[in-house]
Amino acid sequence: MNDTNLPSHGSTLPARAQTSTEDDLPTTFGIKLQAHTGPLPPAAEMAAYADIDPAIPMRIIAMAEANAAAERHSIDRAQTLQFRENMVGRVLAFIFAMTGLIVALLMARSGHDGAAATIGGAVVAGTVVALVTGRAKTAARPDEE
Numbered sequence: 630m631n632d633t634n635l636p637s638h639g640s641t642l643p644a645r646a647q648t649s650t651e652d653d654l655p656t657t658f659g660i661k662l663q664a665h666t667g668p669l670p671p672a673a674e675m676a677a678y679a680d681i682d683p684a685i686p687m688r689i690i691a692m693a694e695a696n697a698a699a700e701r702h703s704i705d706r707a708q709t710l711q712f713r714e715n716m717v718g719r720v721l722a723f724i725f726a727m728t729g730l731i732v733a734l735l736m737a738r739s740g741h742d743g744a745a746a747t748i749g750g751a752v753v754a755g756t757v758v759a760l761v762t763g764r765a766k767t768a769a770r771p772d773e774e
């Protein structure tokens with residue numbers, strides 16, 4: 630295309646504008662898709678970064694190491710808190726069960742056998758149900774052990 634067919638600023642195309650022919654159009658094209666997962670870029674990108682600044686690859690590696698350390702710390706903290714939560718629940722359940730049994734024993738000694746049997750039975754039944762449902766939940770989620 631020569632410069633005489635190009636419009637100048639503020640003008641319109643001339644009436645005889647050239648049109649494209651099939652020879653002017655590309656016949657093939659390609660799409661390149663590259664997927665990457667993980668903390669570090671591919672080696673070719675690391676080399677390209679090193680061409681820009683030799684310190685960049687080491688900074689990227691340091692960043693990935695810091696990220697991995699933070700993730701490990703977060704997982705460790707979550708596991709510690711979950712352990713504490715489970716232990717507090719068990720201790721409180723033990724205290725509740727022992728208190729109920731002691732109350733039932735004291736009521737039986739003072740002549741209230743029916744109330745003692747009701748309280749003692751409720752404590753034992755509640756403990757058994759809690760243990761059975763706790764085991765069922767653990768069996769349903771074996772990946773969290």
